[in-house]
Amino acid sequence: MHAAGAIVYRMQDGEPRCAVVHRARYDDWSLPKGKVDPGESLPTTAVREIAEETGVTCSLESLIGTTAYPLKENTRKEVTYWSARAHDGEFAPNSEVDRLKWLPVNEAKDLVSYALDRKILTRFADAPMPDSVLLLVRHAKAGSRREWSGDDALRPLDKSGRAQAEMLVPMLRSFGATRLHSAPRARCEQTLSPLADELGTEITIEPALSDEAFLDSPDAAVARLVEIARSGDGVAAVSSQGTAIPGMVQRLAASSSIRIDETHTKKAGAWGLGFAGDTLLFADYYRSPLPVL
Numbered sequence: 034m035h036a037a038g039a040i041v042y043r044m045q046d047g048e049p050r051c052a053v054v055h056r057a058r059y060d061d062w063s064l065p066k067g068k069v070d071p072g073e074s075l076p077t078t079a080v081r082e083i084a085e086e087t088g089v090t091c092s093l094e095s096l097i098g099t100t101a102y103p104l105k106e107n108t109r110k111e112v113t114y115w116s117a118r119a120h121d122g123e124f125a126p127n128s129e130v131d132r133l134k135w136l137p138v139n140e141a142k143d144l145v146s147y148a149l150d151r152k153i154l155t156r157f158a159d160a161p162m163p164d165s166v167l168l169l170v171r172h173a174k175a176g177s178r179r180e181w182s183g184d185d186a187l188r189p190l191d192k193s194g195r196a197q198a199e200m201l202v203p204m205l206r207s208f209g210a211t212r213l214h215s216a217p218r219a220r221c222e223q224t225l226s227p228l229a230d231e232l233g234t235e236i237t238i239e240p241a242l243s244d245e246a247f248l249d250s251p252d253a254a255v256a257r258l259v260e261i262a263r264s265g266d267g268v269a270a271v272s273s274q275g276t277a278i279p280g281m282v283q284r285l286a287a288s289s290s291i292r293i294d295e296t297h298t299k300k301a302g303a304w305g306l307g308f309a310g311d312t313l314l315f316a317d318y319y320r321s322p323l324p325v326l
Contacts, residue, residue: 034110037079038066039117040157041091043135051141051154052087055132061146064153066112075113076207086130089122092209092268094166095307096317097156100149114153116160161314163307167262168210168270171278173197173301175220190223197301197321198224202231208305211267216243221272228270247277255284262308282316289313
């Protein structure tokens with residue numbers, strides 16, 4: 034069984050205060066989390082469950098970790114947690130949660146009922162907090178290059194790719210994506226088009242972020258990516274290609290002394306990148322958001 038949740042925090046007096054919830058059914062204090070609904074990605078589940086339990090909207094940031102424990106009848110529950118910055122909303126008692134407290138990390142660790150929750154809170158406390166977050170998305174599946182007779186820049190998504198692009202919408206929104214950028218390729222633009230339609234916003238074309246532009250000037254591509262992350266309000270989603278994305282991630286990681294074993298990015302896969310200024314703090318990889326069963 035898969036579930037997802039987060040350390041939901043808001044800043045107070047320069048210190049994060051974390052949401053801890055009391056569940057009347059179990060008479061325990063825990064982190065907000067819940068089971069995956071059919072067709073959901075784990076990030077989508079985390080944000081939905083947080084809203085249902087706490088009444089708070091939030092945007093995910095870094096991946097904190099996964100806990101696992103046995104259930105009855107030889108089943109096992111795995112819960113994946115993120116850090117998540119709280120936005121709007123107010124708590125009201127509901128069928129799952131009757132109390133909520135916003136606490137400094139150490140006080141939250143003292144209150145929660147389970148050692149696994151304390152472990153996640155410790156990891157949250159040890160993780161650096163980003164100034165900006167960017168989602169770097171490889172375009173979804175497109176028709177075969179060999180079977181496309183026209184300009185390759187105009188090669189569109191195929192039926193499977195269009196479905197992937199639609200499924201990316203709730204996942205990208207879970208991280209608060211509001212600014213959209215794309216390499217100058219039809220398939221890259223089309224990957225973000227469903228989200229652009231839902232947000233009612235335009236996609237900014239980025240000539241420096243295509244495969245060819247990256248191979249010609251990798252430093253310029255990385256500099257532009259960091260500039261996008263830092264400029265403007267909210268989180269940016271950038272769609273690019275299968276050579277540029279691993280190359281940019283590798284360069285960012287190397288300059289920040291972050292070890293990433295594998296940077297190959299599958300179609301409709303995405304990297305969640307967090308920055309403090311120009312420095313990369315984390316790089317979390319998310320596969321194409323297919324349903325978790």
